[in-house]
Amino acid sequence: MTLLEIEGLSMTAGTGSAARRLLDEVSFAISPGTITGVAGASGSGKTMTGLSVMGLVPDGTHITGSIRFDDRELVGLGNREYNGLRGAKLAMIFQDPAASLHPMLSIGRQMTDHLRFHTGISRSQARSRAAEALERTRVPDPVGALKKYPHQFSGGQLQRIAVASAIVCEPRILIADEPTTALDVTVQAGVLRLLRELCDDLDLGVLLVTHDFGVLSSIADDIVVMQNGVVVERGPREATITAPQHAYTRSLIESLPGSEVLR
Amino acid sequence: MSAPRETRTTGPNPLHGSQPADGTADGAALPGNAPGAGADAVARGIPRWRLRVPTALRTPLGIVGGAIIAVWVLIALFAPILCPADPLAQAFPRLQPPGPGNLLGTDELGRDVLSRVLSAARTTLPVAVLVVLASMLAGSILGAVAGYFGKFVDEVIMRLADLVFAFPTIILAMVIAAALGPGLKNAVVAILLVSWPSYARVARSLVMSARSSEYVVAGRLLGFSAPRSLAVDIAPNVASPLLVLGTLSVGEAILTMAGLSFLSLGAVPPTPDWGAMVSEGVANFSAWWIALFPGLAILTVVMAFNFIGDSLRDALDPRTARTVGEQTS
Amino acid sequence: MSAQAPAGQRLRRAPLPPLARYILIRLGISALLIFGVTVVTFLLTNLVPADPAQAILGDRAAGNPEIVERTRQELGLDKPLIVQYFTYLGNLLQGDLGVSNQTRQPVAQSIANVFPASIELGLGAILISVVLGLILGLVSALKRNTAVDHAIRAISLIGISAPTFWIATVAYFVFFFKLRAVPGAGRLDPWLQPPPKVTGLYTVDALAAGQWPVFVNALSHLVLPSIVLSLFTIGLLTRFSRSSVLDVVGLDYVTAARAKGLPPRTVIFGYIFRGALVPIITVVGLAFGSLLSGAVLTETVFAWNGLGQYAYRGATKLDLPVIMGVGLVIGIVYIGINFLVDLIYGFIDPRVRVR
Numbered sequence: 001m002t003l004l005e006i007e008g009l010s011m012t013a014g015t016g017s018a019a020r021r022l023l024d025e026v027s028f029a030i031s032p033g034t035i036t037g038v039a040g041a042s043g044s045g046k047t048m049t050g051l052s053v054m055g056l057v058p059d060g061t062h063i064t065g066s067i068r069f070d071d072r073e074l075v076g077l078g079n080r081e082y083n084g085l086r087g088a089k090l091a092m093i094f095q096d097p098a099a100s101l102h103p104m105l106s107i108g109r110q111m112t113d114h115l116r117f118h119t120g121i122s123r124s125q126a127r128s129r130a131a132e133a134l135e136r137t138r139v140p141d142p143v144g145a146l147k148k149y150p151h152q153f154s155g156g157q158l159q160r161i162a163v164a165s166a167i168v169c170e171p172r173i174l175i176a177d178e179p180t181t182a183l184d185v186t187v188q189a190g191v192l193r194l195l196r197e198l199c200d201d202l203d204l205g206v207l208l209v210t211h212d213f214g215v216l217s218s219i220a221d222d223i224v225v226m227q228n229g230v231v232v233e234r235g236p237r238e239a240t241i242t243a244p245q246h247a248y249t250r251s252l253i254e255s256l257p258g259s260e261v262l263r
Numbered sequence: 264m265s266a267p268r269e270t271r272t273t274g275p276n277p278l279h280g281s282q283p284a285d286g287t288a289d290g291a292a293l294p295g296n297a298p299g300a301g302a303d304a305v306a307r308g309i310p311r312w313r314l315r316v317p318t319a320l321r322t323p324l325g326i327v328g329g330a331i332i333a334v335w336v337l338i339a340l341f342a343p344i345l346c347p348a349d350p351l352a353q354a355f356p357r358l359q360p361p362g363p364g365n366l367l368g369t370d371e372l373g374r375d376v377l378s379r380v381l382s383a384a385r386t387t388l389p390v391a392v393l394v395v396l397a398s399m400l401a402g403s404i405l406g407a408v409a410g411y412f413g414k415f416v417d418e419v420i421m422r423l424a425d426l427v428f429a430f431p432t433i434i435l436a437m438v439i440a441a442a443l444g445p446g447l448k449n450a451v452v453a454i455l456l457v458s459w460p461s462y463a464r465v466a467r468s469l470v471m472s473a474r475s476s477e478y479v480v481a482g483r484l485l486g487f488s489a490p491r492s493l494a495v496d497i498a499p500n501v502a503s504p505l506l507v508l509g510t511l512s513v514g515e516a517i518l519t520m521a522g523l524s525f526l527s528l529g530a531v532p533p534t535p536d537w538g539a540m541v542s543e544g545v546a547n548f549s550a551w552w553i554a555l556f557p558g559l560a561i562l563t564v565v566m567a568f569n570f571i572g573d574s575l576r577d578a579l580d581p582r583t584a585r586t587v588g589e590q591t592s
Numbered sequence: 593m594s595a596q597a598p599a600g601q602r603l604r605r606a607p608l609p610p611l612a613r614y615i616l617i618r619l620g621i622s623a624l625l626i627f628g629v630t631v632v633t634f635l636l637t638n639l640v641p642a643d644p645a646q647a648i649l650g651d652r653a654a655g656n657p658e659i660v661e662r663t664r665q666e667l668g669l670d671k672p673l674i675v676q677y678f679t680y681l682g683n684l685l686q687g688d689l690g691v692s693n694q695t696r697q698p699v700a701q702s703i704a705n706v707f708p709a710s711i712e713l714g715l716g717a718i719l720i721s722v723v724l725g726l727i728l729g730l731v732s733a734l735k736r737n738t739a740v741d742h743a744i745r746a747i748s749l750i751g752i753s754a755p756t757f758w759i760a761t762v763a764y765f766v767f768f769f770k771l772r773a774v775p776g777a778g779r780l781d782p783w784l785q786p787p788p789k790v791t792g793l794y795t796v797d798a799l800a801a802g803q804w805p806v807f808v809n810a811l812s813h814l815v816l817p818s819i820v821l822s823l824f825t826i827g828l829l830t831r832f833s834r835s836s837v838l839d840v841v842g843l844d845y846v847t848a849a850r851a852k853g854l855p856p857r858t859v860i861f862g863y864i865f866r867g868a869l870v871p872i873i874t875v876v877g878l879a880f881g882s883l884l885s886g887a888v889l890t891e892t893v894f895a896w897n898g899l900g901q902y903a904y905r906g907a908t909k910l911d912l913p914v915i916m917g918v919g920l921v922i923g924i925v926y927i928g929i930n931f932l933v934d935l936i937y938g939f940i941d942p943r944v945r946v947r
Contacts, residue, residue, distance in 0.1 A: 054850075054851050056847060056850055056851060079856075082853075083853040083854070083855060084853065085853065086850070086851055086852065086853030087851065087852035087853030087854070088853055090851075091851070091852075092848070092851040094844050094847070094848060095844075096844060099843060099844040099845060100844040100845050100847070100848040101845060101848070102845045102849070102863055102866070102867065103845075103867075103941075103942070103943060104866055104867065104870075104940065104941060104942055104943075105862075105863075105866070106942070113852070113854060113858065113862070114852035114853055114854055117853070117854060117855065117858070118853065149942040149943070151942070151943050162848075165852075422628075425625065425628075426625065426628040426629070426632065429625045429628060429629055429923055429926065429927055430629070430632075430881075430919070430922070430923045430926065431881035431882065431884050431885040431922065431926055432881075432885065433885035433888065433889070434884065434885055434888065434918075434919055434922045434923070434926075435632075435919070435923075437888065437903070437907060437915065437919065438632075438633065438636055438915055438916060438919035439636060441906075441907060441910060441912060441915040441916075442636040442637070442912065442915075442916075444910070445910065514753060518753075518755055521755050522755065522757070522885070522889050525755075525757050525889055526888075526889070526903075526904060526907040526908065527907060527908045528907055538755070538757075541755070541757060541758050541761060542757075544761055545757075545761055545892065545893055548761075548764070548765060548769060549769065551762075551765050551769075554758065554761045554762070554765075555762060557758075558754075558755060558758030558759075558761070558762065561754075561755050561758065562750070562753055562754045562755070562758070565753040565754075565755075566749060566750060566753035566754075569749055569752065569753050570749070573749070
């Protein structure tokens, strides 16, 4: 069963002779309860793939192809209908939690505004659901945290808060764009473990975008490798790591520390 | 705070190789987008910060601004030929409306308004540019000294700057000009005194960030003296934002000067002066032409300088532009 | 920033809450600046003129050496500079700003009389500029590189390029002399009595006294001068809010807000605008300074009997005590406004408010 199916997704920037292809016929699928890892160097189109699913492509770009979510076509969907899905069914977390949370709004406000918009529940109900979500992502003192502001937390905790904010509406798909790149090495593993846990417990379909192949090889179920906007390889984790088909994938695997041991 | 982008690929000293050559955007300005292109420029003896200027001005606003200023410069140069009458001669009937005899009318003393507007450009333009250059020089040196030496020197200079910022510009200029007495020279001194701190602030922050960069530290380790370090290693890297700020400030200087002469604290009559002419117009409301045309002259010149300044600022890298922007509108 | 527990402990141990500390520091800086401003006016009044006694006496008496000498003694010019300064400061603290050379009226009293008129004009203008400046800046940034944006940028550039006193002259000529669309000069039609003085602002006082026709008349007199005065600051605020909104729209937290499916209105006002607000508020303080300068240059045109007209008369007659008094008062008001701006800044930015 697939939850999200991307087929022949292409993205162009600019028009006429100046047009550039950012994505070229990208296809892969995400099932509930699995983590699909997208790997690739910067500029390979992995972030654009994530933003396309959210319908948040940059101005001046144009996408064709198909993104099907729960039997709904997302490409070409109107902004109003899309807003009903974003945050509610499709959630996203970003690379730097310190930048993706508004510095002047309290955590409580940022965790409840979309919850209340999507569900229409009362402020106090929303706050208690937000506190539950914070508890789930293991932020200490969830109720107290709601009253605080982003600058009062460490990077690792902010990313947990961002994850809590993303899952508070109980979405089906979570797009995580380099969620550990900006974090201390010591807290990266914790955040990854949290993603794995939420994926299993909530039956989430997770799209994990990263340039770090090591991250994928440890937690992804399926791996998609992209290069210059093209999917060069996709498949289950073991198969991809033990028997890579494409030269670029092989070079990624070989660059992993301790890859000699793997052989 | 970063050094201006266009200087990053090539430094003024042989140690610039230690700088990260991450200036991908430099390609727009440097021919060929090759690291060697900047070095060619050095070989040809062109200072690097100039490379970008012509490109930066090739915006619609920059071109319009440049054209307007070119026209005014020509007017200033050839005013004696262009003026239909002696700007000081009270040779016509008083308060004549614009017509075939006097294209822009006459003032209350029977002088030709067109001739007065044109010849006022001869004092306004050079004085404005001079006062900006002087305050840019003074402010940059003070700011650079403050940023380079820090501590006590920094405190004294920057607290003085704060004090100037405690007043609205024209108010402080008015107070100083009044104490010195009316006259163009005193107005210039007043504007100089109120405008140096903007440059000092920008120069200080640029120098402070340049001071700790590797090529400056390396120069110091090689035994360069402080003045040499400032002049050779730092100055070329902080010059272009200061020049942009200077361009942006010419308009402001003209406005302040016009304000002072409107308050009778500028050029002494009967010297033709735009601000003073508007002031005469206020006294003769129904003779609208006395105030209208000199005001239009101020507007076009100031606007042209703002157009150019804007285009130049857009060409600076964003963080430097921010420092410059904080000092102007 | 570490975990919350240590932060909490630090909070408990701290002698003052962060906001109080912040306010005290800003207050101290403002006090120092006011002290500096008095030094500046003192030096300009007592040192810079070739001979202050002659400057104060004016042309008529300056020719007589005996009177000059007597005045020097009266003024304490024979005493050491530092003594002179403290005498000056003592006088200031008692509300003594000297006497006008022209009218022989105490400067402090005259300023007190005309000050409310300028406040009324300044408030009108700042209201117009903040509302229009922020809206235009926001629209311009959100519609970046469209015709709307280009139009707004061009207009705001003209706004900051035109000399205010000239705009005032032209506007007065067109809207009063030609179109008769606004009432003439002054704050009130001459046949109307000013409302009983409470604040000195005619509009407010008229409302307080329930004098509806007076209020309407005062307001109609206020409209043109405030619009003219606000043109420069509208340009200033438009340009600045455009660039600070542009700085914010590309940030991750805006994309994150969109990714939460929030409606555009919430994203724009709740996230983008709030993020852009802090730098904008700082510029509102600067804008007030431009308004004060603008008032000095425009009130005369509208025969608006405020601080500006008083300063203009002082300047054209080279009435030094008047000019210094106005400079001092405007300097102090400006410092006060920037202190208020710092306060607002402290209240809206949690990074200052809570640590």
